[in-house]
Amino acid sequence: xxxxxxxxxxxxxxxxxxxxxxxxxxxxxxxxxxxxxxxxxxxxxxxxxxxxxxxxxxxxxxxxxxxxxxxxxxxxxxxxxxxxxxxxxxxxxxxxxxxxxxxxxxxxxxxxxx
Amino acid sequence: xxxxxxxxxxxxxxxxxxxxxxxxxxxxxxxxxxxxxxxxxxxxxxxxxxxxxxxxxxxxxxxxxxxxxxxxxxxxxxxxxxxxxxxxxxxxxxxxxxxxxxxxxxxxxxxxxxx
Numbered sequence: 001x002x003x004x005x006x007x008x009x010x011x012x013x014x015x016x017x018x019x020x021x022x023x024x025x026x027x028x029x030x031x032x033x034x035x036x037x038x039x040x041x042x043x044x045x046x047x048x049x050x051x052x053x054x055x056x057x058x059x060x061x062x063x064x065x066x067x068x069x070x071x072x073x074x075x076x077x078x079x080x081x082x083x084x085x086x087x088x089x090x091x092x093x094x095x096x097x098x099x100x101x102x103x104x105x106x107x108x109x110x111x112x113x114x
Numbered sequence: 115x116x117x118x119x120x121x122x123x124x125x126x127x128x129x130x131x132x133x134x135x136x137x138x139x140x141x142x143x144x145x146x147x148x149x150x151x152x153x154x155x156x157x158x159x160x161x162x163x164x165x166x167x168x169x170x171x172x173x174x175x176x177x178x179x180x181x182x183x184x185x186x187x188x189x190x191x192x193x194x195x196x197x198x199x200x201x202x203x204x205x206x207x208x209x210x211x212x213x214x215x216x217x218x219x220x221x222x223x224x225x226x227x228x229x
Contacts, residue, residue: 044157044204044218044220049217094215103159105156
């Protein structure tokens, strides 16, 4: 069984401030981990993914995430928020190997204040 | 490279009716997954199709059914629509092969409203 928990359904940051979106995972096997972004009335777009090659993963639009096995965490960060970062962010997990059911968290809506 | 396309983008049905949603997978992808995203929620896994067969199912009743065609496109059918079926239905394609990481490529979704 696998699941992810996203802490905070809404996060507000000022433009230029650090963005930190939290995700903790639970998986009975080594996981693949993902962050997706969803803009209003659109599908989901992959920001970055962890596939066990490196614990610090860099993605698009200046986002990165660090896989911490001891904390079962995969938090998403960006040093300086931009207005265009306002969107909903979903953490997701899938098991390595086998069939690829990807399980999503409930999402964190990021608001960027000018 | 052609991305994932879904149709229709919006539709309105009444309770008890049936609906078919369609999805064309990204070129080179052999697997299609369907997700239901209710307002303010994360996507919930409905089922996945690989090589024209259902390859995993989430906690959805049998009135949710699907098909995958030889060209890897897919349909989601929902019978006996209920009000709670109102949601954004997302199709995602991926490439299932040795070493694949399960990364999903999503379409824009079909927004279903049941009245």
